[in-house]
Amino acid sequence: MHSHIHYLPLTPGFFSILVLAAVMLLILIQLGIFRYAYLRLGVSPGAAMLLLFGSLIGSYFNIPLTVLQGPPAQAGEIVDFFGMRYVVPFLDSPSTILAVNIGGAVIPALMSAYLVLRYQLWLRAAIATIVIAAIVHASATPVAGMGIAVPVFVPVMATAILALLLSREYAAPLAYIGGSMGTLLGADLLNLDKIGSLGAPIASIGGAGTFDGVFLTGILAVLIAGIAAPAKPRPAY
Numbered sequence: 001m002h003s004h005i006h007y008l009p010l011t012p013g014f015f016s017i018l019v020l021a022a023v024m025l026l027i028l029i030q031l032g033i034f035r036y037a038y039l040r041l042g043v044s045p046g047a048a049m050l051l052l053f054g055s056l057i058g059s060y061f062n063i064p065l066t067v068l069q070g071p072p073a074q075a076g077e078i079v080d081f082f083g084m085r086y087v088v089p090f091l092d093s094p095s096t097i098l099a100v101n102i103g104g105a106v107i108p109a110l111m112s113a114y115l116v117l118r119y120q121l122w123l124r125a126a127i128a129t130i131v132i133a134a135i136v137h138a139s140a141t142p143v144a145g146m147g148i149a150v151p152v153f154v155p156v157m158a159t160a161i162l163a164l165l166l167s168r169e170y171a172a173p174l175a176y177i178g179g180s181m182g183t184l185l186g187a188d189l190l191n192l193d194k195i196g197s198l199g200a201p202i203a204s205i206g207g208a209g210t211f212d213g214v215f216l217t218g219i220l221a222v223l224i225a226g227i228a229a230p231a232k233p234r235p236a237y
Helices: 012-030 037-041 045-058 102-119 122-139 153-166 171-195 211-227
Strands: 062-068 077-081 084-088 096-101 141-143 147-149 202-205
Touching: 012 045, 012 211, 037 171, 045 102, 045 211, 062 102, 062 202, 096 102, 096 171, 102 122, 102 171, 102 202, 102 211, 122 153, 122 171, 141 171, 147 171, 153 171, 153 211, 171 202, 171 211
Parallel strands: 096 202
Antiparallel strands: 062 096, 077 084, 141 147
């Protein structure tokens, strides 16, 4: 059964759009347009490539945590939500498997922890995460058969504004931390009590419904760093 918990969170067409966005961003970095963007975020261009494509590849993999009791699970469907198309996997299970997505949750959480420690952004990162979580939670929608979904540009736009308000120098790391962690908290973790009743075969934290928002927020952090930040932020050590 667990061999079927790994699947693309989006349909191939929409997932290809994210891959294309990542490729275009890396080309811009190599051309020098965003040469120092990821340096301002706190990682080298090489590490940036690993981060971007690690998130994309990791979105295919889910780590099962527990089983939630609820109505019979639906399977093998395509769910449309705010213009995005999400995949409901085939899974022979009478209940919902709660899992955590590698690319949409584990990698962003590790990167966010690194940025908080590197720049000592404890208070501002907490504010960014809480505010984005509140905004995302207000717009999150339980979708039968899939789990919790968020309009993709809600965390992106909210993060752009909030990060610059909190700190222009540290806008890039704050955008990444607040956008990714706020989305995960507001969409998935604060709605765990609703997931079991949706008939989803797999409810993946950071997976279908939230992965696209988390991933695009990571790209947004690069754009903020390349356009708005005045200089490379100073590390705390």
